[in-house]
Amino acid sequence: ExxxxxxxxxxxxxxxxxxxxxxxxxxxxxxxxxxxxxLGQGPKLLIQFQNNGVVDDSxxxxxxxxxxxxxxxxxxxxxxxxxxxxxxxYLCASSQxxxxxxxxxxxxxxxxxxx
Amino acid sequence: xxxxxxxxxxxxxxxxxxHLPCNHSTISGTDYIHWYRxxxxxxxxxxxxxxxxxxxxRMASLAIAEDRKSSTLxxxxxxxxxxxxxxxxxxxxxxxxxxxxxxxxxxLTVHP
Numbered sequence: 293e294x295x296x297x298x299x300x301x302x303x304x305x306x307x308x309x310x311x312x313x314x315x316x317x318x319x320x321x322x323x324x325x326x327x328x329x330x331l332g333q334g335p336k337l338l339i340q341f342q343n344n345g346v347v348d349d350s351x352x353x354x355x356x357x358x359x360x361x362x363x364x365x366x367x368x369x370x371x372x373x374x375x376x377x378x379x380x381x382y383l384c385a386s387s388q389x390x391x392x393x394x395x396x397x398x399x400x401x402x403x404x405x406x407x
Numbered sequence: 408x409x410x411x412x413x414x415x416x417x418x419x420x421x422x423x424x425x426h427l428p429c430n431h432s433t434i435s436g437t438d439y440i441h442w443y444r445x446x447x448x449x450x451x452x453x454x455x456x457x458x459x460x461x462x463x464x465r466m467a468s469l470a471i472a473e474d475r476k477s478s479t480l481x482x483x484x485x486x487x488x489x490x491x492x493x494x495x496x497x498x499x500x501x502x503x504x505x506x507x508x509x510x511x512x513x514x515l516t517v518h519p
Contacts, residue, residue: 334509390505392498398450
């Protein structure tokens with residue numbers, strides 16, 4: 293089966309600019325997650341979707357970050373305006389369903405550098 | 408959130424078994440134990456998960472203590488490709504239902 297696709301692979305922007313990341317999950321996976329991974333740390337959950345609805349966005353900095361999942365398939369994560377501390381790898385993951393007995397499949401991530 | 412404790416790092420030799428420990432003394436009865444690994448410059452990769460019984464798959468085995476307060480991920484014959492950060496995570500209920508909260512993990516170094 294095809295994996296989780298993410299693009300772009302790398303992005304360099306100046307602070308205060310905006311940026312968007314795209315994710316295409318595994319076909320049929322109802323649950324989609326966005327994680328932020330700062331260098332040297334474990335991934336941190338930003339937002340969780342179940343189909344096209346938000347289940348949990350408690351860790352999303354809503355003053356600058358936004359995410360959507362149209363039609364319950366692809367998803368985009370946007371940062372506007374970017375800050376230096378947003379430099380990180382942004383990982384998208386999907387699972388068949390939301391639950392404790394389901395594994396996640398992660399994409400390779402988008403490495404964002406804010407200068 | 409229920410927490411896990413793992414050693415910061417471990418070392419192994421190629422073709423030898425590796426036992427990666429994880430403590431989760433505050434685990435509740437319905438929390439699943441998940442293991443993921445992350446190779447350099449890649450996203451985390453699912454390894455294995457279980458609830459009470461030991462589990463085996465093509466990648467590894469998961470041994471769960473009878474009281475469920477600890478578990479061990481077993482790589483039967485380490486290869487250089489197994490060098491990665493290994494995360495032990497509890498997939499819990501309540502407000503954390505269906506969410507994976509990553510800690511620092513264990514950095515596994517495999518020597519040729």
